[in-house]
Amino acid sequence: MSVADLSTANTAQDPSAPPPLAATRPVLSIAGLVKRFGAHTVLDGIDLQVERGETVCLLGPSGSGKSTLLRCINWLEVPDAGRVLLEGETIGVSTGGVVMGDGQLSRMRTRIGMVFQHFALWPHLTVLQNVMEAPVHVQRRSVDEVREEARALLERVGLSAKHDAFPAHLSGGQKQRVGIARALAMKPSLMLFDEPTSALDPELVGEVLTVMRDLARDGLTMVVVTHEMSFARDVADRVVFMDAGAIVETGAPEEFFGAPRTERARQFLLRYSNGAATPGETR
Amino acid sequence: MSFADVLAILSGALTTIWMSAAGIAIGMPIGLGLALIRWARVPIAGPLVITYVSLLRATPLVTLVLLVFFAMPQLGVTLEPIQAGLLSLVLNTSAFNCEVWRASLLSFPKDQMEAAKSVGMGRVLRFRRIVLPQVVRASLPGLVNEMSLLVKTTPVLAVVGVVEVTRAAVRIGAETYEPLPPFFVALAVYLPIVFVLVSTQRRLERRMARSTAP
Amino acid sequence: MNGFAIVWSERALMLSGLANTVVLSLLGTLASLLLGALLTPVLVSRRRAPAFVALRFVDLMRCTPFLLLAYIVYYGLPSIGLRFDNWGAGLFALVLYNSAYMAEILRGAWMAQPREPIEAGLAFGYSGLRLFRRIVLPPLLLAAGPVIGNQTIQIIKDSAFLTIIALPELTHAASSIQSRRYIPFAAFIVAVFLYWGLCLLVEAAVAFGKRLAEARQ
Numbered sequence: 001m002s003v004a005d006l007s008t009a010n011t012a013q014d015p016s017a018p019p020p021l022a023a024t025r026p027v028l029s030i031a032g033l034v035k036r037f038g039a040h041t042v043l044d045g046i047d048l049q050v051e052r053g054e055t056v057c058l059l060g061p062s063g064s065g066k067s068t069l070l071r072c073i074n075w076l077e078v079p080d081a082g083r084v085l086l087e088g089e090t091i092g093v094s095t096g097g098v099v100m101g102d103g104q105l106s107r108m109r110t111r112i113g114m115v116f117q118h119f120a121l122w123p124h125l126t127v128l129q130n131v132m133e134a135p136v137h138v139q140r141r142s143v144d145e146v147r148e149e150a151r152a153l154l155e156r157v158g159l160s161a162k163h164d165a166f167p168a169h170l171s172g173g174q175k176q177r178v179g180i181a182r183a184l185a186m187k188p189s190l191m192l193f194d195e196p197t198s199a200l201d202p203e204l205v206g207e208v209l210t211v212m213r214d215l216a217r218d219g220l221t222m223v224v225v226t227h228e229m230s231f232a233r234d235v236a237d238r239v240v241f242m243d244a245g246a247i248v249e250t251g252a253p254e255e256f257f258g259a260p261r262t263e264r265a266r267q268f269l270l271r272y273s274n275g276a277a278t279p280g281e282t283r
Numbered sequence: 284m285s286f287a288d289v290l291a292i293l294s295g296a297l298t299t300i301w302m303s304a305a306g307i308a309i310g311m312p313i314g315l316g317l318a319l320i321r322w323a324r325v326p327i328a329g330p331l332v333i334t335y336v337s338l339l340r341a342t343p344l345v346t347l348v349l350l351v352f353f354a355m356p357q358l359g360v361t362l363e364p365i366q367a368g369l370l371s372l373v374l375n376t377s378a379f380n381c382e383v384w385r386a387s388l389l390s391f392p393k394d395q396m397e398a399a400k401s402v403g404m405g406r407v408l409r410f411r412r413i414v415l416p417q418v419v420r421a422s423l424p425g426l427v428n429e430m431s432l433l434v435k436t437t438p439v440l441a442v443v444g445v446v447e448v449t450r451a452a453v454r455i456g457a458e459t460y461e462p463l464p465p466f467f468v469a470l471a472v473y474l475p476i477v478f479v480l481v482s483t484q485r486r487l488e489r490r491m492a493r494s495t496a497p
Numbered sequence: 498m499n500g501f502a503i504v505w506s507e508r509a510l511m512l513s514g515l516a517n518t519v520v521l522s523l524l525g526t527l528a529s530l531l532l533g534a535l536l537t538p539v540l541v542s543r544r545r546a547p548a549f550v551a552l553r554f555v556d557l558m559r560c561t562p563f564l565l566l567a568y569i570v571y572y573g574l575p576s577i578g579l580r581f582d583n584w585g586a587g588l589f590a591l592v593l594y595n596s597a598y599m600a601e602i603l604r605g606a607w608m609a610q611p612r613e614p615i616e617a618g619l620a621f622g623y624s625g626l627r628l629f630r631r632i633v634l635p636p637l638l639l640a641a642g643p644v645i646g647n648q649t650i651q652i653i654k655d656s657a658f659l660t661i662i663a664l665p666e667l668t669h670a671a672s673s674i675q676s677r678r679y680i681p682f683a684a685f686i687v688a689v690f691l692y693w694g695l696c697l698l699v700e701a702a703v704a705f706g707k708r709l710a711e712a713r714q
Binding site: 074076102103105106107109110112114116117118119120121122123124133134137138139166167168182183186 | 611613614616617618619620621622623624625627631632635636639712713714
């Protein structure tokens, strides 16, 4: 069973048919995004669009603003200027420029799935309860329907045996896979991954990247902040390289990794290819 | 409220202070002794200590002081209020102190014991020079906490007639028909004493956290 | 011992005292937990003025003997127009005093909580009361359970102080029996064992809560 069967966000079944008008609108559209922390400008006017089914990898050195950009998408960080649109609707600010109320913002957030660097599982709930929690209590879907889907998702990420375990008893890789299943259970239009493997021991990275690669193959719209270069090279449809709060270079992985156009990108790639090969990648 | 009234409250403060000090001074070593009995797993005494501590930690001090003051004559011993009060304070605080000492003893790193054994130190020497100094240091925050709690329970002695701060304040309030001013003077006596103890405890905790930080 | 037979004959009074102690302790714990939970956000607030006031309040309660507070509320406040009966004064003092302690306890537990799972709650569309009830509160209570349990035991013991304002709780009942029937030892010993029983119950509840928490750790 693939994610496509479970996610209603993926509508195009026949690739040869002309896409309906709605499908040509980008899932995510960011314009002029600015974010400051005190006197420090972390994001300096970001423009980005992500089409349906695209996998975009955000790369860049620490402090380049990649995670902040990701967190501005679902307004976990509130931007100081600019707009974020999800499937044509602005997030955080309703039409007319009024800041969204909690209820409206929460509803928009349910359409965006997020996977966190430190997993962020809810410790008082079992694995199955973690996956079922938000669909039942926020989206108010039927418990039986959600339980069925949760079981299917957990099987999909290889954790059927762990339904009744508490997160504290799982390995990092297992926790992150639960985190992915939990986000998918919301049937989001867009999935955000915030350095999903950075907190994992090297030997556990592969199991998570495998799941993510399968999701990308199944047509999930993904924005991934990562340091895993081989993942970006093999799985991304597009690479976005950021430095010092701005997008320096974007392009297909072959272009970016093979023939980077800017000096900063070249230096960044030099640093990473001189170090050990990125760990944990499995074929 | 006249100057004489304030003096009366201050003289009550002296009673509070010396009884607290006595209670602490007597209760702390007894608490250590009880903790050692449990730590050394002495056969019959151990379970007795467990019962004693559990009972006394669950007993309100006011109930205890009433029990001691009124029941002792029934068992043949007549106690002055001050004696009954002091005995109750000691019984109470020794039980709490026992738990503080015990926690430090239990968390004493085993490898230090093994190191001391391996250089041939005997039991008493090991205890005196290796275990005790560190256990004292580790227990300090808990002990100071218990001291501040003891001071805060001393008003209970008024219930059996000991003239300490609170009783003096109550008496003056009843005489002058102005109960609040003497109460505030009483508060002004307790606050600095307890505050000094609480601040000391916080400083000790911070110092310990720093010294044991990796 | 004859004394205990007399206590048994007065068991109605003893049990009513016990019941009042239980009611006082239960109401005191719940109310101070509730008020403490409202005070905690003020304690950690970034707005300096309210946080300062809250911190001073907690310090004041921490340094004040509870018995003195009970006296002030019952005997002192009437002189500025606030008159409580003994139940009102007792509950007021108990709740005022312990809400400061509960606020500190919850603050400590809150500071030790990881932030990410709560952020995840936000990211998944939780907000307001639902976020608090389903995402923030359960791990907080599991972590703070043992300390709250200890505070409950403290509240049970503090309730005994209220005998001085003639509140008919357990110690007052024992006192009354001993002064009328001249059996101090039996009366107070029975009271002591009843307090012991109450505390053992609370400790059992805490142990149960600890097991729940440990399964999730």
